[in-house]
Amino acid sequence: MAAILSIALNPTIDMSSEAEQVVPTRKIRTCNEKHHPGGGGVNVARVINMLGGAVELIFTSGGVTGILLEQSLDCTGIECRKIKIEQSTRLAHMIYEQQTGLEYRFVPVGPEVSQQELNLVLEQVEEFEGDYIIVSGSLPLSVPYDTYALIADIADRKNIRFIIDSSGEGLKCALAKSPVFLIKPNHRELEKLTGKRLDNNEAKEAALELVRNGSARNVVVSMGAEGAFLANEEGGLFIPASPVNVRSAVGAGDSFVGAMAFSLASGHAIQDAFRFGVAAGAAAVMTDGTELCKREDVLKLYGDILSKA
Secondary structure, eight states: OOOEEEEESSOEEEEEEEESOOOSSSOOOEEEEEEEEESHHHHHHHHHHHHTOOEEEEEEEOHHHHHHHHHHHHTTTOEEEEEEOSSOOEEEEEEEETTTOOEEEEOOOOOOOOHHHHHHHHHHHHHOOSSEEEEESOOOTTSOTTHHHHHHHHHHHTTOEEEEEOOHHHHHHHHHHSOOSEEOOBHHHHHHHHTSOOOHHHHHHHHHHHHHTTSOSEEEEEOGGGEEEEEETTEEEEEEOOOOOOOOOTTHHHHHHHHHHHHHHTTOOHHHHHHHHHHHHHHHTTSOTTOOOOHHHHHHHHHHHHHHO
């Protein structure tokens, strides 16, 4: 199986809990508290590892929350390379309101990462010998916008496929300067990338245009309850969302990317990997709080999708 490197420049400790009702000023008593190592690159690595893939993780870590992150990752068995930073790792919190079924998500912007600390990350990336490099999640505020483009350049020079799941200026720089194998914006992120409001048909056309103009070889657009769309030089493939009991949307996109990368690294064609990613995204929304997809759910939903292909 091909080797994968996942990079998390702005990881989190993801906390989740439930409350009967969320109201201002009063103390909100919570229950079912959980915490997991999180942030895009961390979650992607966790999914690949859970599915049985070979994955390495580079992540930044600082302060007492960084120690908790490291300890939480030690339990996963993922091969990790931590880069110590001066400021503290962020802590995010999701509260599920039992009365309404609504989620409230509180996500700090995270610590600053110095240029010296970032250089240590880039040195570790240079040492990777494998087949896929994935960057997922937001850039720390202090990091230059072209950071993901620099990582894409390293991947291109080493003939490694580069996958990016991010948004904003970091994504724009990567697409403008470097060859990208796969991007996975959601509908809203695609609108930000194009600078236009898009209906579903326009979103599909925008994804195809990104392929035609050479920005990325493959573009996957997740459309929430509508489904997902894959665009590449072979055309477009739309898969409607699987009918599942939605519990929490946290980690659905990361599950999608991780499962798709796992499938690609296992030697499957891009269309099959896309189907596997759709299954993992659907499986993730079936879990509570900050939990990611479960392997048995992914395999079942993947079988359902294949039966309709």
